[in-house]
Amino acid sequence: MSHSDGEVGGIVGEFFALKDETDADYLVMQVGDFYEFFGDDAEAVSDLLDLKVSQKSSHGSNYPMAGVPVDKLTPHLKQLVERGYRVAIADQHETADGHAREITRVVTPGTLLETTRADAQYLAGVVRTDDARYGLAFADVTTGRFLVTEVEGPDPEAAADRAFTELYRFDPAEVLPGPEVRNDDAFVERIRERTDATLTLHRADAFAPGRATHATKEQFGEETLASIGLDGGSRGAGGGSPSGGDRPQIRAAGALLSYVEETGTGVKSSMTRLQNYEGDDHVSLDATTQRNLELTETMQGDRDGSLFATIDHTATSPGKRLLKEWVQRPRRDLPTLRRRADGVAAFANSALARETVRETLDGAYDLERLASKAAHGSADARDLLRVRETLDLLPAVADAIESDPRLADSPLAEVAARPDREAAAALREELAAIVEDPPGTVTEGGLFERGHDDQLDDLIDRHEEAEEWIATLDDREKRETGITHLQVDRNKTDGYYIQVGNSETGKVPDRYDRLKSLKNSERYTTDELNERERRIFRLEERRGELEYELFRDLRERVAARADLLQSVGRALAELDALASLALHAVENDWVRPELRESGDLDIEEGRHPVVEQTTQFVPNDLRMDEARQFLVVTGPNMSGKSTYMRQVALITLLAQIGSFVPAASAEIGVVDGIYTRVGALDELAQGRSTFMVEMQELSNILHSATDESLVILDEVGRGTATYDGISIAWAATEYLHNEVRSKTLFATHYHELTTLADHLDRVENVHVAADESDGDVTFLRTVEDGPTDRSYGIHVADLAGVPAPVVERSRGVLDKLRQDKAIEAKGGGGDSGGTKQVVFDVGSGELKTDEGASGTGNEGEKVNESASETDAATDDSDATDAVREEFGDDAEAVLAELAALEVSDTAPIELLNRAQEWQERLDE
Numbered sequence: 001m002s003h004s005d006g007e008v009g010g011i012v013g014e015f016f017a018l019k020d021e022t023d024a025d026y027l028v029m030q031v032g033d034f035y036e037f038f039g040d041d042a043e044a045v046s047d048l049l050d051l052k053v054s055q056k057s058s059h060g061s062n063y064p065m066a067g068v069p070v071d072k073l074t075p076h077l078k079q080l081v082e083r084g085y086r087v088a089i090a091d092q093h094e095t096a097d098g099h100a101r102e103i104t105r106v107v108t109p110g111t112l113l114e115t116t117r118a119d120a121q122y123l124a125g126v127v128r129t130d131d132a133r134y135g136l137a138f139a140d141v142t143t144g145r146f147l148v149t150e151v152e153g154p155d156p157e158a159a160a161d162r163a164f165t166e167l168y169r170f171d172p173a174e175v176l177p178g179p180e181v182r183n184d185d186a187f188v189e190r191i192r193e194r195t196d197a198t199l200t201l202h203r204a205d206a207f208a209p210g211r212a213t214h215a216t217k218e219q220f221g222e223e224t225l226a227s228i229g230l231d232g233g234s235r236g237a238g239g240g241s242p243s244g245g246d247r248p249q250i251r252a253a254g255a256l257l258s259y260v261e262e263t264g265t266g267v268k269s270s271m272t273r274l275q276n277y278e279g280d281d282h283v284s285l286d287a288t289t290q291r292n293l294e295l296t297e298t299m300q301g302d303r304d305g306s307l308f309a310t311i312d313h314t315a316t317s318p319g320k321r322l323l324k325e326w327v328q329r330p331r332r333d334l335p336t337l338r339r340r341a342d343g344v345a346a347f348a349n350s351a352l353a354r355e356t357v358r359e360t361l362d363g364a365y366d367l368e369r370l371a372s373k374a375a376h377g378s379a380d381a382r383d384l385l386r387v388r389e390t391l392d393l394l395p396a397v398a399d400a401i402e403s404d405p406r407l408a409d410s411p412l413a414e415v416a417a418r419p420d421r422e423a424a425a426a427l428r429e430e431l432a433a434i435v436e437d438p439p440g441t442v443t444e445g446g447l448f449e450r451g452h453d454d455q456l457d458d459l460i461d462r463h464e465e466a467e468e469w470i471a472t473l474d475d476r477e478k479r480e481t482g483i484t485h486l487q488v489d490r491n492k493t494d495g496y497y498i499q500v501g502n503s504e505t506g507k508v509p510d511r512y513d514r515l516k517s518l519k520n521s522e523r524y525t526t527d528e529l530n531e532r533e534r535r536i537f538r539l540e541e542r543r544g545e546l547e548y549e550l551f552r553d554l555r556e557r558v559a560a561r562a563d564l565l566q567s568v569g570r571a572l573a574e575l576d577a578l579a580s581l582a583l584h585a586v587e588n589d590w591v592r593p594e595l596r597e598s599g600d601l602d603i604e605e606g607r608h609p610v611v612e613q614t615t616q617f618v619p620n621d622l623r624m625d626e627a628r629q630f631l632v633v634t635g636p637n638m639s640g641k642s643t644y645m646r647q648v649a650l651i652t653l654l655a656q657i658g659s660f661v662p663a664a665s666a667e668i669g670v671v672d673g674i675y676t677r678v679g680a681l682d683e684l685a686q687g688r689s690t691f692m693v694e695m696q697e698l699s700n701i702l703h704s705a706t707d708e709s710l711v712i713l714d715e716v717g718r719g720t721a722t723y724d725g726i727s728i729a730w731a732a733t734e735y736l737h738n739e740v741r742s743k744t745l746f747a748t749h750y751h752e753l754t755t756l757a758d759h760l761d762r763v764e765n766v767h768v769a770a771d772e773s774d775g776d777v778t779f780l781r782t783v784e785d786g787p788t789d790r791s792y793g794i795h796v797a798d799l800a801g802v803p804a805p806v807v808e809r810s811r812g813v814l815d816k817l818r819q820d821k822a823i824e825a826k827g828g829g830g831d832s833g834g835t836k837q838v839v840f841d842v843g844s845g846e847l848k849t850d851e852g853a854s855g856t857g858n859e860g861e862k863v864n865e866s867a868s869e870t871d872a873a874t875d876d877s878d879a880t881d882a883v884r885e886e887f888g889d890d891a892e893a894v895l896a897e898l899a900a901l902e903v904s905d906t907a908p909i910e911l912l913n914r915a916q917e918w919q920e921r922l923d924e
């Protein structure tokens with residue numbers, strides 16, 4: 001039946017009734033050979049899918065209608081779902097009195113099995129507990145991966161930041177916020193703004209502890225929760241129910257499982273393993289840092305030019321997915337990292353074996369996704385053939401590794417030995433019966449070789465015999481009738497027929513019954529041919545049915561081995577990713593980093609992994625240790641400060657995914673987190689205040705970084721007025737140096753900050769050198785110790801030919817600007833041996849050690865008096881007037897408050913508030 005029959009009236013009603021049942025964005029309903037959208041849905045999707053809208057009348061009204069043939073639904077569905085829509089599908093089935101329709105599946109961005117995207121496609125669940133812990137669950141229905149974790153923080157805000165960071169890292173296609181999270185406007189807004197995920201409000205009771213635990217145990221087995229340590233009570237709440245249901249990640253997991261079930265996705269059997277991971281295994285990389293370091297896409301949103309795109313030479317899509325996951329989730333545990341680096345080293349040293357493995361892998365298909373397709377029942381014979389062909393590669397890959405002594409001794413051999421090879425060979429044998437070139441449909445036979453099933457062999461014999469009779473019929477008839485232009489053929493409408501050219505129809509015997517006349521010929525049949533035809537059709541039908549049954553049986557057996565396919569797929573992916581890292585290392589002259597538990601960073605001739613691809617790169621060293629923990633990086637604009645700092649972060653990150661690194665040598669003390677704060681131009685485009693964003697990011701860093709973290713700050717404070725900027729940069733430096741003690745690189749244009757090196761023990765200056773000798777500025781790109789020339793900007797202006805009076809005047813203005821207030825540098829305790837009270841006199845541009853306070857070891861003590869003394873001593877009434885004139889009468893009060901502020905005792909957000917308040921007072 002086609003959609004043009006007269007049944008539309010009832011159909012439209014049925015459509016709207018079904019539409020009421022679902023909260024999906026669109027409904028598409030099968031009507032015979034078509035899937036149809038009606039009403040508003042038809043109007044909306046016709047634009048999106050470029051479909052023609054026709055009008056159908058029903059009960060006196062007209063309804064828009066748009067449809068696609070049944071076999072064309074998938075690509076259209078994909079288009080809608082990949083744009084973030086959820087689409088319900090109502091299928092039609094035969095009943096005793098006609099047919100009925102019901103919603104069989106809701107296809108959503110997180111449950112789209114037909115995906116062609118190379119990346120993992122995660123459906124994420126996130127719940128929050130009363131005490132601000134977060135439970136996260138991630139499921140990729142296309143591969144069966146299922147991960148959960150719990151996230152907490154020192155305070156609710158930090159916990160939310162961390163939870164969002166984890167969510168962001170998985171780049172989910174769809175997020176199911178739990179009941180508490182969906183009421184948290186700020187969290188929801190962040191998901192909306194900063195991810196491409198569709199937000200779906202799954203029914204709240206699915207997140208309830210009891211239900212969720214039940215669903216999780218049912219899926220992964222009673223014992224699973226206990227075996228991965230999730231059966232106890234909550235981690236942070238002290239004790240808990242024996243059901244384990246108040247572990248928030250189980251609530252999220254249970255909700256995901258019920259959602260997958262209720263959308264009719266039907267892949268649950270491919271979800272065989274619940275992985276609970278601890279944040280402690282991984283390097284903390286907040287969402288901002290992932291973007292700033294351009295790990296998987298550039299700041300402009302392009303994939304090309306990202307770190308991942310640069311180092312990715314994988315041969316398979318599972319290998320690509322895995323390598324990307326490594327880049328997004330660098331690790332901290334040395335054993336894993338050493339194992340990976342051993343694998344990379346082995347492949348790097350053995351080009352032949354590496355290339356053999358890579359070439360072999362080139363023929364591999366995506367076993368994890370094929371396993372999910374089998375579980376869902378959508379895998380066809382070609383898919384099973386792909387499973388077989390990929391299983392075939394395992395022995396070849398293992399052999400290439402085991403027969404090379406350098407590889408046989410490496411962790412690569414362990415990876416190759418991980419999957420159960422015997423079981424893989426057995427499954428491969430079961431699939432041997434699939435023919436080499438199976439048809440795309442699974443219901444019409446032709447899928448199996450002989451020898452798979454006796455009954456089928458018998459049918460095939462009889463079918464072939466009958467076909468043989470037909471194949472030789474034309475010769476027999478020609479002989480018997482003397483007709484030369486005679487042929488036997490078959491088509492859909494006439495079945496088998498004998499066709500005779502018009503010139504010879506006179507010779508046609510009586511036993512021929514005419515079927516139809518064509519322009520130049522006549523078609524006939526005979527009783528015997530009819531009889532044979534019926535037999536063939538019957539045989540074909542039975543063969544089709546039997547093969548379909550056998551096929552489904554085989555597909556179920558494949559689905560039941562999802563765990564095996566996942567383990568083979570995973571091993572091949574790992575080898576692919578390691579070979580890719582090795583290839584990049586060899587081709588780009590990278591070295592194996594020496595990893596240590598923590599501590600120093602020592603990089604010789606380091607390069608930026610992405611910039612070196614397109615530039616004649618000037619390598620630079622970096623040394624950071626106990627005595628040299630905070631580097632203030634100065635240098636003219638465009639000299640290479642950002643590149644240098646990013647290169648340090650990227651080299652550290654590469655080392656912590658197990659890769660080689662772009663350097664002549666590198667010793668890397670493993671870090672627990674990488675934090676960055678760099679230019680926020682993209683935020684501006686979103687209409688948020690740059691300064692606000694900058695301060696939020698700074699606040700996050702000051703809260704989250706530890707003495708084992710690497711912090712990169714680029715131009716912090718630039719988003720506000722100079723004095724505010726310097727003050728905040730200054731205070732942040734002290735705080736990072738004294739309290740946090742992270743390894744920090746801080747690029748700044750505030751030359752004032754370079755003076756901190758003289759007074760804070762572990763602060764050192766480096767600068768990116770430029771040569772200005774021949775009246776030309778040449779960027780040398782070399783990083784050298786010490787600060788840059790402070791008046792470089794004006795000097796450059798001079799060199800660039802700016803008229804002398806302007807250069808002179810700018811020097812005068814600069815001096816004037818410096819005539820202000822003294823700032824103290826406060827050293828921390830510990831190694832520094834107490835407080836160093838230092839007065840930075842902006843007026844004279846010099847630092848003076850405050851006699852009264854130095855050497856007292858009196859930590860945190862203020863030297864306000866000395867500050868005002870300095871002020872008084874300056875006694876520059878011109879300057880004071882100028883300040884008043886520009887900033888109003890409140891200026892001095894503001895400055896006094898600023899000077900009196902205990903920066904290291906003040907929360908960053910408080911600092912921000914104060915800074916804003918001062919700014920407002922000065923603006924008045």
Ligand SMILES: Nc1ncnc2c1ncn2[C@@H]1O[C@H](COP(=O)(O)OP(=O)(O)OP(=O)(O)O)[C@@H](O)[C@H]1O
Binds near residue numbers: 616636637641
């Ligand atoms: N070591 C290097 N070798 C070769 N080219 C480099 C090197 N470092 C940086 N560059 C190039 O120099 C340019 C400027 O670098 P970068 O943006 O790091 O400068 P910057 O000092 O941070 O600038 P600004 O102060 O204006 O932010 C970039 O195009 C970069 O590719």
